[in-house]
Amino acid sequence: MSVLTRSRTRVTPRRKLPPQLNALALTREQRQRVHMAASVLLDYPDAAWFAKLPAVRALVDPLPDELRTPLARFIDAVQGEADADQATGPHPSTWERRYVTTFDLKRKCSLYLTYFANGDTRKRGTALVTILEAYRAAGWEFDAQELPDYLPAVLEFSAMSDSEIAGALLSSHREGVEVLRAALEGMDSPWADVVRAVTLSLPPIDDATRERYLDLINEGPPTETVGLSFLGNLPPFPAREDT
Numbered sequence: 001m002s003v004l005t006r007s008r009t010r011v012t013p014r015r016k017l018p019p020q021l022n023a024l025a026l027t028r029e030q031r032q033r034v035h036m037a038a039s040v041l042l043d044y045p046d047a048a049w050f051a052k053l054p055a056v057r058a059l060v061d062p063l064p065d066e067l068r069t070p071l072a073r074f075i076d077a078v079q080g081e082a083d084a085d086q087a088t089g090p091h092p093s094t095w096e097r098r099y100v101t102t103f104d105l106k107r108k109c110s111l112y113l114t115y116f117a118n119g120d121t122r123k124r125g126t127a128l129v130t131i132l133e134a135y136r137a138a139g140w141e142f143d144a145q146e147l148p149d150y151l152p153a154v155l156e157f158s159a160m161s162d163s164e165i166a167g168a169l170l171s172s173h174r175e176g177v178e179v180l181r182a183a184l185e186g187m188d189s190p191w192a193d194v195v196r197a198v199t200l201s202l203p204p205i206d207d208a209t210r211e212r213y214l215d216l217i218n219e220g221p222p223t224e225t226v227g228l229s230f231l232g233n234l235p236p237f238p239a240r241e242d243t
Contacts, residue, residue, distance in 0.1 A: 024066055024200050033059050034201045036159035037071055039152045041194045042111060045078070045095040053079060067200060070193035077190050102191065108183035113149040116176030131169065138163035151177070155198065170202060177202070 026034070037060050040052050053075055060071045081094055103111050110116065114127040131148045135141065138161050142148045154173075158166040170177070181199050184192035 024064065026064075026201055030063060030067070031201050032159045033063055034067055034071075034197055035155040038194050038198045039155035039159060041071070041074060042155070042191065043152045045093060045099050050078075067197050070197050074190055074193045102184075102187075102189055106183065106187075108179055109187075109189075110176075110180070111151045112147055113151060113154065113173040113176045115149075116173070116179055134165050134169050138165040149173075151180075174202060 037056050040049070040056050043049055057072065057075050060068050060075075062068075063071070078095060103109050107115075114124050114131070117127065128148055131154075132142055135148060135157065138157075140157065140161060142153070144150075144153060146153055148154075154166075154169055158170055177195065177199060181192065181195045184195055
Protein backbone atom coordinates (compact mmCIF):
# COMPACT_ATOMS: atom_id res chain seq x y z
CA MET A 1 0.00 0.00 0.00
CA SER A 2 1.36 3.41 -0.91
CA VAL A 3 2.57 5.62 1.93
CA LEU A 4 1.53 8.72 0.00
CA THR A 5 -1.58 10.43 1.34
CA ARG A 6 -4.39 10.65 -1.19
CA SER A 7 -6.00 13.99 -1.95
CA ARG A 8 -9.13 14.54 0.13
CA THR A 9 -11.06 15.38 -3.02
CA ARG A 10 -10.14 12.22 -4.84
CA VAL A 11 -12.81 9.53 -4.98
CA THR A 12 -11.84 5.93 -5.70
CA PRO A 13 -14.73 3.85 -7.06
CA ARG A 14 -15.43 0.72 -5.09
CA ARG A 15 -15.18 -2.53 -6.96
CA LYS A 16 -18.27 -4.65 -7.20
CA LEU A 17 -18.31 -7.87 -5.28
CA PRO A 18 -17.75 -10.99 -7.36
CA PRO A 19 -20.94 -13.04 -7.42
CA GLN A 20 -21.38 -15.21 -4.36
CA LEU A 21 -21.20 -18.91 -5.04
CA ASN A 22 -24.19 -20.94 -3.94
CA ALA A 23 -23.12 -23.21 -1.10
CA LEU A 24 -23.88 -26.87 -1.65
CA ALA A 25 -25.68 -29.14 0.77
CA LEU A 26 -22.94 -31.66 1.51
CA THR A 27 -22.57 -34.62 3.78
CA ARG A 28 -19.76 -34.56 6.31
CA GLU A 29 -17.83 -37.10 4.22
CA GLN A 30 -18.16 -35.01 1.07
CA ARG A 31 -16.92 -31.90 2.86
CA GLN A 32 -13.99 -33.87 4.27
CA ARG A 33 -13.09 -35.07 0.78
CA VAL A 34 -13.13 -31.53 -0.60
CA HIS A 35 -11.04 -30.12 2.22
CA MET A 36 -8.47 -32.93 2.16
CA ALA A 37 -8.10 -32.68 -1.61
CA ALA A 38 -7.75 -28.90 -1.48
CA SER A 39 -5.27 -29.21 1.39
CA VAL A 40 -2.97 -31.20 -0.87
CA LEU A 41 -3.58 -29.25 -4.08
CA LEU A 42 -2.84 -25.88 -2.45
CA ASP A 43 0.46 -27.06 -1.02
CA TYR A 44 3.84 -26.53 -2.70
CA PRO A 45 4.09 -28.61 -5.92
CA ASP A 46 7.32 -30.52 -5.33
CA ALA A 47 8.02 -34.10 -6.40
CA ALA A 48 6.16 -35.56 -3.42
CA TRP A 49 3.16 -33.38 -4.30
CA PHE A 50 3.03 -34.76 -7.85
CA ALA A 51 3.15 -38.31 -6.48
CA LYS A 52 -0.01 -37.64 -4.45
CA LEU A 53 -2.15 -36.53 -7.41
CA PRO A 54 -3.50 -39.99 -8.35
CA ALA A 55 -4.71 -40.49 -4.77
CA VAL A 56 -6.30 -37.03 -4.77
CA ARG A 57 -8.10 -37.82 -8.01
CA ALA A 58 -9.53 -40.99 -6.46
CA LEU A 59 -10.55 -38.94 -3.42
CA VAL A 60 -12.60 -36.45 -5.49
CA ASP A 61 -14.17 -38.93 -7.92
CA PRO A 62 -17.26 -39.64 -5.73
CA LEU A 63 -18.01 -35.92 -5.23
CA PRO A 64 -20.95 -34.11 -6.88
CA ASP A 65 -20.18 -32.66 -10.31
CA GLU A 66 -20.03 -29.08 -8.99
CA LEU A 67 -17.04 -30.07 -6.85
CA ARG A 68 -15.47 -32.90 -8.79
CA THR A 69 -15.26 -30.94 -12.05
CA PRO A 70 -13.09 -28.00 -10.87
CA LEU A 71 -10.83 -30.22 -8.77
CA ALA A 72 -10.37 -32.78 -11.55
CA ARG A 73 -9.79 -29.96 -14.08
CA PHE A 74 -6.94 -28.64 -11.96
CA ILE A 75 -5.39 -32.11 -11.61
CA ASP A 76 -5.70 -32.67 -15.39
CA ALA A 77 -3.94 -29.38 -16.08
CA VAL A 78 -1.09 -30.19 -13.70
CA GLN A 79 -0.56 -33.73 -14.92
CA GLY A 80 -0.79 -32.72 -18.58
CA GLU A 81 1.88 -30.07 -18.19
CA ALA A 82 4.05 -32.34 -16.05
CA ASP A 83 3.98 -34.99 -18.77
CA ALA A 84 5.11 -32.38 -21.30
CA ASP A 85 7.95 -31.34 -18.98
CA GLN A 86 9.19 -34.91 -18.74
CA ALA A 87 9.15 -35.26 -22.52
CA THR A 88 11.54 -32.36 -22.94
CA GLY A 89 13.92 -33.36 -20.16
CA PRO A 90 14.37 -32.45 -16.49
CA HIS A 91 14.15 -28.78 -15.53
CA PRO A 92 12.47 -26.75 -12.77
CA SER A 93 8.76 -27.41 -12.77
CA THR A 94 6.60 -24.79 -14.40
CA TRP A 95 4.16 -25.35 -11.58
CA GLU A 96 6.76 -24.62 -8.91
CA ARG A 97 7.60 -21.29 -10.52
CA ARG A 98 3.94 -20.46 -11.02
CA TYR A 99 3.16 -21.33 -7.41
CA VAL A 100 5.84 -18.97 -6.06
CA THR A 101 4.77 -16.18 -8.42
CA THR A 102 1.14 -16.58 -7.41
CA PHE A 103 1.17 -17.19 -3.68
CA ASP A 104 4.46 -15.74 -2.49
CA LEU A 105 4.61 -12.53 -4.51
CA LYS A 106 0.99 -11.33 -4.55
CA ARG A 107 -0.48 -9.94 -1.32
CA LYS A 108 -4.08 -10.79 -2.16
CA CYS A 109 -3.12 -14.39 -2.95
CA SER A 110 -1.64 -15.21 0.45
CA LEU A 111 -2.30 -18.70 1.77
CA TYR A 112 -2.03 -17.42 5.36
CA LEU A 113 -5.52 -16.61 6.59
CA THR A 114 -4.67 -14.08 9.30
CA TYR A 115 -2.71 -12.01 6.81
CA PHE A 116 -5.90 -10.78 5.14
CA ALA A 117 -7.32 -9.23 8.29
CA ASN A 118 -4.08 -8.21 9.99
CA GLY A 119 -1.38 -7.94 7.33
CA ASP A 120 2.15 -7.51 8.65
CA THR A 121 1.08 -6.01 11.96
CA ARG A 122 1.55 -6.88 15.61
CA LYS A 123 -2.09 -7.91 15.80
CA ARG A 124 -1.36 -10.87 13.59
CA GLY A 125 0.62 -12.52 16.39
CA THR A 126 -2.47 -12.50 18.60
CA ALA A 127 -4.53 -13.99 15.78
CA LEU A 128 -2.00 -16.80 15.32
CA VAL A 129 -2.10 -17.62 19.03
CA THR A 130 -5.90 -17.80 18.83
CA ILE A 131 -5.62 -20.33 16.02
CA LEU A 132 -3.17 -22.43 18.01
CA GLU A 133 -5.68 -22.40 20.87
CA ALA A 134 -8.33 -23.63 18.45
CA TYR A 135 -6.19 -26.61 17.39
CA ARG A 136 -5.47 -27.51 21.01
CA ALA A 137 -9.10 -27.15 22.09
CA ALA A 138 -10.00 -29.71 19.44
CA GLY A 139 -7.37 -32.12 20.77
CA TRP A 140 -4.72 -31.39 18.15
CA GLU A 141 -1.18 -30.10 18.49
CA PHE A 142 0.11 -28.11 15.53
CA ASP A 143 3.55 -29.44 14.57
CA ALA A 144 4.65 -28.17 11.18
CA GLN A 145 7.14 -25.78 9.64
CA GLU A 146 4.35 -23.53 8.35
CA LEU A 147 2.41 -21.04 10.46
CA PRO A 148 -0.85 -22.39 11.95
CA ASP A 149 -3.00 -20.19 9.68
CA TYR A 150 -1.60 -21.81 6.51
CA LEU A 151 -4.73 -22.64 4.51
CA PRO A 152 -3.68 -26.20 3.51
CA ALA A 153 -3.07 -26.96 7.21
CA VAL A 154 -6.43 -25.52 8.25
CA LEU A 155 -8.16 -27.53 5.52
CA GLU A 156 -6.42 -30.72 6.64
CA PHE A 157 -7.55 -29.97 10.20
CA SER A 158 -11.12 -29.56 8.92
CA ALA A 159 -10.92 -32.82 6.98
CA MET A 160 -9.51 -34.91 9.81
CA SER A 161 -11.06 -33.43 12.95
CA ASP A 162 -14.54 -34.33 14.18
CA SER A 163 -14.68 -31.13 16.23
CA GLU A 164 -16.95 -28.24 15.27
CA ILE A 165 -14.00 -25.98 16.06
CA ALA A 166 -12.48 -26.86 12.69
CA GLY A 167 -15.52 -25.50 10.88
CA ALA A 168 -15.54 -22.40 13.08
CA LEU A 169 -11.90 -21.76 12.24
CA LEU A 170 -12.57 -21.75 8.51
CA SER A 171 -15.80 -19.78 8.79
CA SER A 172 -14.20 -17.10 10.96
CA HIS A 173 -11.67 -16.40 8.20
CA ARG A 174 -14.16 -16.60 5.37
CA GLU A 175 -13.25 -13.09 4.18
CA GLY A 176 -9.70 -14.21 3.51
CA VAL A 177 -10.83 -17.29 1.59
CA GLU A 178 -13.16 -15.17 -0.54
CA VAL A 179 -10.49 -12.55 -1.26
CA LEU A 180 -8.13 -15.33 -2.29
CA ARG A 181 -10.77 -16.78 -4.60
CA ALA A 182 -11.51 -13.40 -6.17
CA ALA A 183 -7.81 -12.67 -6.71
CA LEU A 184 -7.14 -16.05 -8.31
CA GLU A 185 -10.19 -15.77 -10.54
CA GLY A 186 -9.17 -12.25 -11.55
CA MET A 187 -5.80 -13.48 -12.80
CA ASP A 188 -7.32 -16.62 -14.36
CA SER A 189 -5.16 -18.81 -12.14
CA PRO A 190 -5.65 -22.58 -12.33
CA TRP A 191 -5.69 -22.63 -8.49
CA ALA A 192 -8.95 -20.67 -8.64
CA ASP A 193 -10.68 -24.00 -9.32
CA VAL A 194 -9.38 -25.41 -6.05
CA VAL A 195 -10.36 -22.43 -3.89
CA ARG A 196 -13.74 -22.24 -5.64
CA ALA A 197 -14.44 -25.82 -4.56
CA VAL A 198 -13.56 -24.88 -0.99
CA THR A 199 -15.93 -21.90 -0.98
CA LEU A 200 -18.72 -24.09 -2.35
CA SER A 201 -18.27 -26.34 0.67
CA LEU A 202 -18.67 -23.47 3.18
CA PRO A 203 -21.90 -21.85 4.46
CA PRO A 204 -23.16 -18.72 2.63
CA ILE A 205 -21.70 -15.43 3.84
CA ASP A 206 -23.83 -12.61 5.19
CA ASP A 207 -23.90 -8.99 4.00
CA ALA A 208 -21.55 -7.76 6.74
CA THR A 209 -18.97 -10.37 5.79
CA ARG A 210 -19.29 -9.45 2.13
CA GLU A 211 -18.66 -5.78 2.98
CA ARG A 212 -15.47 -6.65 4.87
CA TYR A 213 -14.51 -8.88 1.97
CA LEU A 214 -14.99 -5.96 -0.45
CA ASP A 215 -12.84 -3.72 1.74
CA LEU A 216 -10.05 -6.27 1.62
CA ILE A 217 -10.35 -6.63 -2.16
CA ASN A 218 -10.11 -2.85 -2.57
CA GLU A 219 -7.37 -2.10 -0.06
CA GLY A 220 -5.50 -5.35 0.43
CA PRO A 221 -4.16 -6.58 3.77
CA PRO A 222 -3.12 -3.81 6.18
CA THR A 223 0.58 -2.95 6.29
CA GLU A 224 0.55 -0.85 9.47
CA THR A 225 -0.92 -1.35 12.92
CA VAL A 226 -4.07 0.56 11.99
CA GLY A 227 -7.21 -0.31 10.06
CA LEU A 228 -8.88 -3.68 10.37
CA SER A 229 -8.59 -5.05 13.85
CA PHE A 230 -10.99 -8.00 13.93
CA LEU A 231 -9.50 -11.45 14.38
CA GLY A 232 -12.03 -13.18 12.21
CA ASN A 233 -14.70 -13.43 14.94
CA LEU A 234 -12.90 -16.44 16.34
CA PRO A 235 -13.30 -16.57 20.14
CA PRO A 236 -10.57 -17.86 22.46
CA PHE A 237 -10.88 -21.56 23.09
CA PRO A 238 -10.41 -23.26 26.46
CA ALA A 239 -7.98 -26.14 26.69
CA ARG A 240 -9.56 -29.50 26.03
CA GLU A 241 -10.16 -31.65 29.10
CA ASP A 242 -9.51 -35.29 28.29
CA THR A 243 -11.75 -37.74 30.06
